[in-house]
Amino acid sequence: MRKSVSFGGLLVLALLCGLWASRASAQAVYGSIAGTVTDPQGAAVVGAKVIVRDQNKGTSTETTTNESGNYSVTHLVPDAYTVRIEAQGFKGTEAKDVIVNVDTSSRVDLQVQLGSASESVEVTSELPQLKTDRADVATTFDTKQIEDLPIYNRNFTTFQLLSPGTQRLNGWNHAASENPQGSQQILTNGQHFAGTAFELDGTDNQDPILGIIVINPNLDSINEVKITSQDYDAEFGKAIGAVVTSQTKSGSNDFHGSIFDFQRSNSNFAKNPFTQGLDKASVPGGNWNQFGGSVGGPIIKNKLFFFADYQATRSHVGGSSKDRIPTAAEVGGDLSAWNTPIFDP
Structure with a gap:
């Protein structure tokens, strides 16, 4: 008896494979944020909580600094992020508008100040863009x-x-x-x-x-x-x-979309004065049209998003050529107008 596999089972298997692949995918898909957290004396702050939040999607990733005060957050979709540092005995410190690009690491070094954790300090100075982690x-x-x-x-x-x-x-x-x-x-x-x-x-x-x-x-x-x-x-x-x-692209917490339509028509082209004059052939008919759009937004805010796009091209291109039609005499066999001797080889 032949066994059959249900569509639902195949769908679950595909989702599991997709989840596994997302963890195994290369850094080329994502970017990362790394840096060092120090106190006012420049000493490393160990065990500080680092929160990296996507400013458009609202999603966040957390990690802690190691024994050297360093941290690294990988597998970040290219976007603008906010980095916040929280540590016991120190004011909360954050840096906004940290841009993450594909296959790059953005460095964010932050110095925390002594004070209550309920207080907050925002770092507004421009972050250095010099690459130190790769030479590409x-x-x-x-x-x-x-x-x-x-x-x-x-x-x-x-x-x-x-x-x-x-x-x-x-x-x-x-x-x-x-x-x-x-x-x-x-x-x-x-x-x-x-x-x-x-x-x-x-x-x-x-x-x-x-x-x-x-x-x-x-x-x-x-x-x-x-x-x-x-x-x-x-x-x-x-x-x-x-x-x-x-x-x-992926969706965000707000709905965004675009629509476009580009068209080129031969009716707008100039005529060739030698072959397409007033008493000669006109510009061949033709049209090239490319159109489409995109839309994206939230399914569950801060958690699940969608994005879809479409593009199509429709074209028909005409052409022109020059040819000679035989005269009535030539059709009747009189080729004397050619001024060329005709003989039977």
Whole structure:
């Protein structure tokens, strides 16, 4: 007798696998916050409570400082965070608007002041942005830059050209049948385009045979892009050119959305005065239309969120050509107007 597996069982198994994978995923998906907590004399504060709260989602993560006063909070989704320190005999101290980026560590060193724990001190000085935990050479684009930069055809892979040392491979492209997503072939530091590794939310997003991106995401769905061209981490061992890591958006405690529509029509194009004059053919008919949108928000505030996006492209492109129609004499067999001897070979 053949046994069948219920849809519910498969769904539970998929969820368990997803939860396990989220813990095993690489740092490329997330960022982190690390630092040292000291007292007014510069001595390490041991066992201080460190609370890291996402300012948009309201979610928080807690840890404590070690014997050296150091702390580290990893697996943080790129966003703006508030770091708060609480320790017995000291005033509460917090730093707001700490920006966390993909595959980077933001350092927040805080000094607590003697006083009651009910009192609070807010640190407003700008945090140092010098990287001391890694030596990679990278270009990062945040949500606003992704939205505002003029990207032709809204092609995500074009962002690679905005980093130094890149060049588009001209004169040869994959066939449209094997590259329907429109991935561009871009060289980095002289290396072959297939040497670029693409990561989407921590998963491999590169075709192992063609060497191009598999999912070319909608720009409205991207939260952050990091393009590393030199000295990337060992976890990206297969890359020889660049590493393009991208993080998609998630919902927050507020509802947000976007809608877009771009259209190019041949009716707005200028005529070629040599082949498309007043008494000649007009501009061929054609239209290119790209539209879509996104929406995100809370399902359970401070706990569960959703985000969805859609993009579609509709196009029909006309063309023009010049040809010669035989005259009535030529149709009847009279080719004398050609001024060319005709003979039977």
